[in-house]
Amino acid sequence: MSFIQMEHIRKRFGSLEVLKDVSLSMEQGEVVSIIGPSGSGKSTFLRCLCQLETIDGGSISVGGEVMVSQPEGKNSSVYASPSKVRAICRRMGMCFQHFNLFPHMTVMNNLLEAPRVVKGMKDEEIMPIAENMLHKVGLWDKKDVYPSRLSGGQKQRVAIARALTMNPDIMLFDEPTSALDPELTGEVLRTIKQLADEDMTMIIVTHEMAFANEVADRILFMADGIIEEEGTPEQIFEHPNSERTRTFLHSMLRF
Amino acid sequence: MDYLLNIVPTVGAGLQVTLKMFVITIVLSLPLGILMSLARISKFKPLRYTMFSYIYVMRGTPLMLQILFIYYGLPFIVEGLELSDYPAAIIAFVFNYAAYFAEIFRGGIQSIERGQYEGAKVLGMTYVQTMRRIILPQVVKRVLPPIANETINLLKDTSLVYILAMNDILRITRSIVQRDFDTTAFIVAAIFYLFFTFILTNFFSYLENRFAVYDE
Numbered sequence: 172m173s174f175i176q177m178e179h180i181r182k183r184f185g186s187l188e189v190l191k192d193v194s195l196s197m198e199q200g201e202v203v204s205i206i207g208p209s210g211s212g213k214s215t216f217l218r219c220l221c222q223l224e225t226i227d228g229g230s231i232s233v234g235g236e237v238m239v240s241q242p243e244g245k246n247s248s249v250y251a252s253p254s255k256v257r258a259i260c261r262r263m264g265m266c267f268q269h270f271n272l273f274p275h276m277t278v279m280n281n282l283l284e285a286p287r288v289v290k291g292m293k294d295e296e297i298m299p300i301a302e303n304m305l306h307k308v309g310l311w312d313k314k315d316v317y318p319s320r321l322s323g324g325q326k327q328r329v330a331i332a333r334a335l336t337m338n339p340d341i342m343l344f345d346e347p348t349s350a351l352d353p354e355l356t357g358e359v360l361r362t363i364k365q366l367a368d369e370d371m372t373m374i375i376v377t378h379e380m381a382f383a384n385e386v387a388d389r390i391l392f393m394a395d396g397i398i399e400e401e402g403t404p405e406q407i408f409e410h411p412n413s414e415r416t417r418t419f420l421h422s423m424l425r426f
Numbered sequence: 427m428d429y430l431l432n433i434v435p436t437v438g439a440g441l442q443v444t445l446k447m448f449v450i451t452i453v454l455s456l457p458l459g460i461l462m463s464l465a466r467i468s469k470f471k472p473l474r475y476t477m478f479s480y481i482y483v484m485r486g487t488p489l490m491l492q493i494l495f496i497y498y499g500l501p502f503i504v505e506g507l508e509l510s511d512y513p514a515a516i517i518a519f520v521f522n523y524a525a526y527f528a529e530i531f532r533g534g535i536q537s538i539e540r541g542q543y544e545g546a547k548v549l550g551m552t553y554v555q556t557m558r559r560i561i562l563p564q565v566v567k568r569v570l571p572p573i574a575n576e577t578i579n580l581l582k583d584t585s586l587v588y589i590l591a592m593n594d595i596l597r598i599t600r601s602i603v604q605r606d607f608d609t610t611a612f613i614v615a616a617i618f619y620l621f622f623t624f625i626l627t628n629f630f631s632y633l634e635n636r637f638a639v640y641d642e
Contacts, residue, residue, distance in 0.1 A: 221548050261550045271545030274642045275563050285549035288559055319641035337549060 172235055174199040174372065175341065179241070180219055181228035182212075189215045191396040192229075199340070200370040204377060204387035204404075208419060212396040213376045214345050220374070221263045221343055222256060233259050234340070261289070264334030268346040270326040272318040278305070278329050279314040282336045289337070297336065304332040308362050324355030328362050342366060344375040348382075360386075380423050384408050392416045429610065433602055437614050440595035445622075447584040447594070451519040452577065458520065459527025460562070466532050477528070484525035490586050493518040497590055511590040523580055530572045534565035567637040574630035578623050595619070 173196035182190040189212045197203055205213040218224045220231060222238075226248050230240040238259045239250045250256055273281050282301040286292045305311040308328035318326055327347055334342060344363065348356040360382050367373060367386045377383055383390060383404065390407040392400040392415075400413045411417045466477040484492070497514040500507050509517070538561050546556040588597035599615040602608075 223544055223547065257550060257552075260548070263548070265548035267541060267544065269539075269541050271539075271541040273542070273545065273560055273564075275567070275640050284559060285546075285551065288555045289550040317640040333549070 172232070173197055174201075174234055175220070175374075176232045177216075177220060177229065178231075179229040180216065180226050180231070182215055182219060182224060182226050189396055190219070190226075193393070193396070193398055194229075195374075195391065195398075197372065197374070199372050201389065202367045202371075202373045202375070202387050203389045203391060204375045204383035205391045205393055206377065206380065206383055206407075206419075207391075207393035207399070211393040213391075213393045216393070217265075217343050217345050217374060217376050221265050222260050223265075225250070233262060261337070262340045263343055264337055264339035264341070265343045266327065266330045266334055266345065266347050268349050270318075270323075270330045270350075272326055272330055272333070274318050277315050277317055278310065278321075281318065281329060282333050285333070285337055300338070301332075301336050304335045305329075307335070307365070308332045309358075322355055323351040324358045327351065327359045331359075331362055331366075341372045341374070344373065344377070346376055346378065348377070348379055378423070380408070380420070392419065394419070429606075429608070430614070433611050434614055436602060437595055437599055437611060437618065440593055440598040441618065443587065443592050443594040444581075444584050447515060447519060447587060448581050450516050451523055451580060451584075454516075454520045455523035455527055456573075458524040460531050462524055462528035463531035463535060464557070466528055467535060481525045481528060484522050485529075489518065489522050489583060490589055492522055493586060493589060511587070511592050515587045515590055515592065519580070519584070523576065526576055527573070530569050530576065531565060533572075534569040535561060537568055538564055564642070570630060570634050570637065574626070577630070578626055581622055581626065582619060 175195070175197040177193070177195045180190050180193045181188070193212070193216055195203065195216075205216065207213050215224060219226050226239060228241055228246065228248055230248065231238045232240075236255070236259055237251060238256055239248045241248045251259075273284065276284060279301060282304060283294060283297050286297040286300075287294065302311065302314075305314055308331055310325060310328055310332065313321060313325065313329070318329065321329065331342075331347075347363065348359050351359065356379065360379065363373070363375065363382075364386050375383070375387065385404075387404055390402060390404050391398050392407060392411075392413070394415050400407060400411060400416045406412075407416065408420065411420060462477055462481070465473050466481065468474050468477075493515055496518045497509060497511065500509065500514075542560055542564070543556060546560045551560070585594055585596040587594050588600070591597075595615050595618055599611045602611040
C-alpha cells in the first residue's frame with residue numbers, strides 16, 4: 172500500500188461534477204505536481220485530501236490509516252471518526268493561494284498558535300522549532316511584524332513556515348504563487364524546492380510549468396475532473412500523448 | 427447658582443439606577459449576544475430559525491413594551507412569577523440588547539473570509555478553537571464602531587425604566603422640573619448623560635487604537 176492512496180475520488184457541487192473518479196497514489200518523499208486548466212478540479216482534489224472538502228465517493232488513506240472508504244457495493248463514502256480524521260489531517264500541512272495568515276497575530280504568533288492550541292505545547296517548547304522554520308524561510312527578522320506589513324512572497328513563506336512548525340509528513344500547496352507579483356514568485360518557489368530537496372512528500376497544484384518540471388517527480392495533468400495524463404515531467408512536457416495536454420501546454424507557452 | 431448646587435445632588439442620586447442598569451446590561455448582553463450570533467448562523471436549522479424569530483421579535487417590538495410585558499404580563503403566563511422592578515427591567519434590557527448585539531456580531535463573523543477558517547482547520551484547530559482564537563478576535567475589531575453606537579444608545583435607553591417607577595436620572599429630573607417649574611434640571615441631566623457618553627466615546631476610541639496595531 173502506498174503512503175498516500177486516493178482512489179476513485181468523486182465530488183460534486185450541486186449538479187456540477189467536479190471530480191469524476193480521480194486516483195492518486197504516492198510514496199513517501201515523492202513530489203507530485205498537478206497542472207491543468209482552471210476549473211479542472213485540481214484544487215478541489217487537493218482540498219479533498221486535507222478535508223477542506225468531503226468526498227462523495229472513493230477512498231483516502233494516509234500512511235496505512237484509512238480516513239475515508241467506500242464500502243463494497245455502496246455508492247457513497249464513509250468517513251472514519253472525526254478524531255481519527257483529524258489525526259490523519261494533522262500529518263498534512265497546507266499552503267493556500269491567498270496565504271490565510273492570521274492578520275491579528277505577529278508572524279511569530281502565527282507560527283506558535285497551532286502547536287499551542289492543537290498540540291498543547293508550551294511556548295518555550297515551540298520557540299526553537301518556530302525559530303528554526305523562520306530561519307529556513309529567511310524571515311527571522313520579521314518575527315514581530317504583523318502580516319499586513321509583508322510582501323506577498325514573504326506572506327507565503329511565513330505560511331510555509333507556519334505549516335512546517337506543526338511538523339507535517341506531507342505538504343500540500345494550492346497554487347502557492349498565483350496571487351503573487353511575478354517578481355516575488357522566485358523566493359517562494361525556491362523555498363518549496365528546498366523542501367523537495369529535503370525529501371518532503373509534497374503535492375503542488377501550480378501554473379508554473381517550469382517549476383513543476385524542475386521540482387516534481389511526477390506530473391498529473393487534470394482536465395474536466397479526470398486525470399487526462401500522468402507521467403514524469405519529461406513525458407508530460409516533452410512527449411505528451413494526449414491532445415488536450417498538448418493544447419494546454421501550448422496555450423501556457425503562447426507568448 | 428444656589429439652585430444648581432441644590433438640584434445636582436438630587437439628580438445625581440438617580441445616577442445609581444442609571445449606571446447599575448447600564449453596567450449589568452452590558453456585562454450580560456455582550457456575551458449573550460455572541461452566543462446568540464453563533465446560534466443565528468448555526469448549521470442546525472431549528473436553532474438558527476429559533477434565533478431568527480427571537481431577534482425578529484426583540485427588534486420588532488418596542489423595548490418599553492418588553493419591559494411592561496415582563497413586569498406585568500409574565501405573572502399571568504407563569505403562575506407566581508412576579509418580578510420586582512429591577513430584575514424585570516434588567517431581564518428586558520439584557521434580552522433586548524443581546525438581540526441587537528447578536529446581529530452586529532453576526533455581521534462581523536460573516537465578514538471574515540472563509541480562508542481564515544480553512545487556515546485554522548488545516549492546522550488542526552477545532553470549531554471552538556477557531557472561533558475563540560482566530561475568528562472572534564478579528565470580529566471584535568470590525569464590530570467596535572457599531573458596538574460603541576449601541577452602548578451609547580443603551581446608556582440613554584436606561585431612562586425607559588421610569589415606566590416601572592424606578593428613579594433614574596431622567597425620572598428624578600422630571601419630578602424636579604414639575605415641582606419647581608424650572609427647566610434647569612433638564613440641562614443638568616443632559617450634562618450627566620454627556621459626561622458618561624464622553625467616557626464611553628473615549629473608551630471605545632482607546633479600544634480602536636489598541637486594535638489598530640494590525641491591518642487586515
